[in-house]
Amino acid sequence: MTIRYPNGKPYINDDKKNTKKQSKKPLSKKKLSYSNRGMSLEEDLNQTNEYYRLHNQAIIHKKPIPIQVVNVNYPRRSAAKITEAYYRKASTTDYNGVYRGYYIDFEAKETRNKTSFPLKNFHDHQLEHMKKCVEHGGICFVIIRFSVLLRVFLLEYSDLAVLWEKQFEADGKKSIPLKTIEKLAYELDYTIAPRLPYLTVVDQIIDRMSHDYS
Amino acid sequence: MTIRYPNGKPYINDDKKNTKKQSKKPLSKKKLSYSNRGMSLEEDLNQTNEYYRLHNQAIIHKKPIPIQVVNVNYPRRSAAKITEAYYRKASTTDYNGVYRGYYIDFEAKETRNKTSFPLKNFHDHQLEHMKKCVEHGGICFVIIRFSVLLRVFLLEYSDLAVLWEKQFEADGKKSIPLKTIEKLAYELDYTIAPRLPYLTVVDQIIDRMSHDYS
Numbered sequence: 001m002t003i004r005y006p007n008g009k010p011y012i013n014d015d016k017k018n019t020k021k022q023s024k025k026p027l028s029k030k031k032l033s034y035s036n037r038g039m040s041l042e043e044d045l046n047q048t049n050e051y052y053r054l055h056n057q058a059i060i061h062k063k064p065i066p067i068q069v070v071n072v073n074y075p076r077r078s079a080a081k082i083t084e085a086y087y088r089k090a091s092t093t094d095y096n097g098v099y100r101g102y103y104i105d106f107e108a109k110e111t112r113n114k115t116s117f118p119l120k121n122f123h124d125h126q127l128e129h130m131k132k133c134v135e136h137g138g139i140c141f142v143i144i145r146f147s148v149l150l151r152v153f154l155l156e157y158s159d160l161a162v163l164w165e166k167q168f169e170a171d172g173k174k175s176i177p178l179k180t181i182e183k184l185a186y187e188l189d190y191t192i193a194p195r196l197p198y199l200t201v202v203d204q205i206i207d208r209m210s211h212d213y214s
Numbered sequence: 215m216t217i218r219y220p221n222g223k224p225y226i227n228d229d230k231k232n233t234k235k236q237s238k239k240p241l242s243k244k245k246l247s248y249s250n251r252g253m254s255l256e257e258d259l260n261q262t263n264e265y266y267r268l269h270n271q272a273i274i275h276k277k278p279i280p281i282q283v284v285n286v287n288y289p290r291r292s293a294a295k296i297t298e299a300y301y302r303k304a305s306t307t308d309y310n311g312v313y314r315g316y317y318i319d320f321e322a323k324e325t326r327n328k329t330s331f332p333l334k335n336f337h338d339h340q341l342e343h344m345k346k347c348v349e350h351g352g353i354c355f356v357i358i359r360f361s362v363l364l365r366v367f368l369l370e371y372s373d374l375a376v377l378w379e380k381q382f383e384a385d386g387k388k389s390i391p392l393k394t395i396e397k398l399a400y401e402l403d404y405t406i407a408p409r410l411p412y413l414t415v416v417d418q419i420i421d422r423m424s425h426d427y428s
Contacts, residue, residue, distance in 0.1 A: 056346065059343070059350055059352070063277050064281065065283075066278035067278065069281070082298070082299040085281070086293070086294070086296065091275070096310060097317070098317035101316075101350065102315075102351075103312035103315070103317040132267070132270065132273045133273050133311075136314070137312060137314065137316075138312040138315075
């Protein structure tokens with residue numbers, strides 16, 4: 001016989017009800033120890049840039065996402081409400097700013113792939129933009145994250161450009177093998193603050209630039 | 215009887231048809247001579263920056279307007295439609311990029327006022343942002359236009375900062391008199407291409423910076 005509450009709904013044993021919700025697998029140790037890292041690369045970089053700004057080390061911002069506004073309602077002048085808009089393709093990279101007198105410009109992307117980084121994460125016009133910025137004395141790179149492996153790398157534009165062009169050759173690879181990235185790029189280790197201290201790598205790039213010209 | 219073309223469409227006397235389209239007033243001489251200038255300062259600067267990019271003189275872009283997206287419809291994955299969004303306050307200036315190895319950062323504003331430029335066109339955080347960028351070796355300024363007078367000026371951050379602070383003193387002016395601007399700022403003359411050649415002024419600023427340090 002089904003036991004019922006006064007409202008007529010049947011009584012269901014809580015232990016049974018929750019069985020499905022509970023994971024049978026105990027939480028893996030690895031998952032626990034990386035709990036701080038459950039953020040997107042964008043969040044990591046926003047925190048890092050905020051840290052650099054607060055400590056007056058560099059002034060680097062993420063650019064707003066380009067949006068094409070089609071319709072706006074003005075219920076009150078102070079609170080214009082956009083009712084129709086579309087995402088536009090970015091014509092540049094996402095991050096730029098100034099550090100030690102240098103113009104800094106970079107793009108950040110992550111992949112769930114474990115063995116290589118697909119080049120389709122970048123676009124022609126972004127490569128073109130970085131090329132131009134380097135020609136004018138800027139420092140350009142990409143920060144790429146293997147989100148499953150939790151490994152982050154800084155790859156300079158000059159190296160990315162070579163790999164980018166190679167993909168159009170016969171049998172050209174459409175993605176960069178992790179092994180190549182390990183060889184060419186700088187690996188960034190997560191720290192408490194800033195989360196992704198990429199400026200220490202930029203310091204090395206600047207030092208090398210000064211040596212090139214001296 | 216209506217005269218018809220071989221295709222059956224009636225013949226309409228062109229003289230009559232165009233009567234309404236023709237303005238009865240002769241175009242004023244002033245309007246004609248300034249006809250090129252019927253653009254907003256933003257359009258002038260976008261054209262100028264595009265010219266500089268095409269001629270590979272500098273890589274300077276306007277940042278997208280920051281928008282807080284609240285609701286998005288996905289009728290198809292390729293055409294996400296934003297159905298609710300709001301304008302956010304910009305935390306930086308509108309334009310930045312790289313020129314001759316220098317980080318360039320500026321804000322552009324216009325007024326219909328004829329005798330002075332209201333300081334309320336700028337915001338605390340923009341001044342703060344420019345201050346920080348200058349500290350890190352960037353070149354920061356504002357481009358201001360008196361739209362009725364059709365006069366455009368480039369005012370360096372260092373001068374703007376002094377005027378900005380003065381407004382908070384007793385009897386401090388909330389706007390910059392045109393006479394002060396004529397004295398402190400560089401006037402930009404419109405040219406065919408680029409429309410507002412502000413980099414010639416930046417050249418002077420760079421030359422002066424190099425002298426300061428030598």
